[in-house]
Amino acid sequence: MKSTRTERLIRMASRFLVAPSRQISLTGLSEQFQVSKTVISDDVAIIDRSMREEGIGGICVERGRTGGAFLRPRLSREYRRSFLGSIAETLSQDNRILPGMLIHYSDILFNPGFAGPLGYALASDFADREPDVVMTSEVKGIPLAVFTAHALGIPMAVCRFRNRPSDGPAVAVHYPSGRGEVRTMFMGTRFLSAGKKVLIIDDFMRGGSTAAGMLLVAREFKADVVGTGVFIAASEPARKAVSEYSALLRLERGNDGVPMVKVQD
Structure with a gap:
């Protein structure tokens, strides 16, 4: 009919x-x-x-x-600024400020009503680069990466900090943390292969050591990283372990020294 x-x-x-x-x-x-x-x-x-x-x-x-x-x-500038502005306003509330220039944002990322549009926003930033797979690290980056991958119509690969038997064979990569320690990431061999175009997604970037670790993982698999997208990037320290990234929001100190979140232009 x-x-x-x-x-x-x-x-x-x-x-x-x-x-x-x-x-x-x-x-x-x-x-x-x-x-x-x-x-x-x-x-x-x-x-x-x-x-x-x-x-x-x-x-x-x-x-x-x-x-x-x-x-x-592809979000319009007006749509993007309106949506991200409301998220930034919520995250700048006094009850979310934590010691050490940190804020509480886990409830945002674990709420599909927020994580879905945030993933869509990141997907719109990198769709033209046509990635084959979205890579993130456990745990808080997973919801954001899932919705980014969904919007791009591609699979997701998760870097884990310990390898589980159920994950199958994995490659281990060692990388320096922001505190000077050496950490290890594991990536299952079934999730990534040579020549794949990888989009890295991170939930929060301070010094950028986690994103840098994921870059090393991609390099170990001989995959090509086409971009790094971040939910929130802290203004301190100014020098990051990764030279190129795109953040949706920026955490910085206000004139009174209190941390506040702004939309990244």
């Missing part, structure tokens, strides 16, 4: 939103909704325009006999 155009547009848009970055066959849509590919192409153009106006991305179309379309995450 053929559906009305309104019904068809809603159903098509929902598929793009549920599975961003995953190609949907235009031929398959044409057959399912019993309309021509020309009509489907017009529908896709309407959905693309609506999503761009909403500030959440756009529909990319690959032409050809087996061509398809997918939603590429």
Whole structure:
């Protein structure tokens, strides 16, 4: 039974939103909704325009006999600043400030209502680099990396600080921590391979030693790191163990010396 155009547009848009970055066959849509590919192409153009106006991305179309379309995450500047601004305001509350220039943010990352959009924001920053896998370290970086990987339509690999028998064979990499200690990361051999394009995601960066450790893991596997995304980067110390990274938020001292969170431009 053929559906009305309104019904068809809603159903098509929902598929793009549920599975961003995953190609949907235009031929398959044409057959399912019993309309021509020309009509489907017009529908896709309407959905693309609506999503761009909403500030959440756009529909990319690959032409050809087996061509398809997918939603590429891309937050508008206004949407991004509004959402991240509300997160920064929440994290700057007095009851979240901890000793040692730290803040409490775990509840944000373990809440899908926040972690989902944050992962989408990071995905929109790196979608053009077309990574093959998202890499993070346990534990707090996992929710953020999961939603980033979902928005990019790719798998996730987790660096662990101890190897479990259930993880299978793993490669161990030693790296210096910010306190001068030598720590060890383990990466299962089933999760990463040579030539893969890796996007590193970290929840919090102070000196950058954890992100630097993940860079060493990728190098050990002969994988290519295409970017490093961070939820919150501290302004102190100014010199990090990694030279290039992109942060959503920045933790710095206010004029009164009290830590505060700001949106990273």
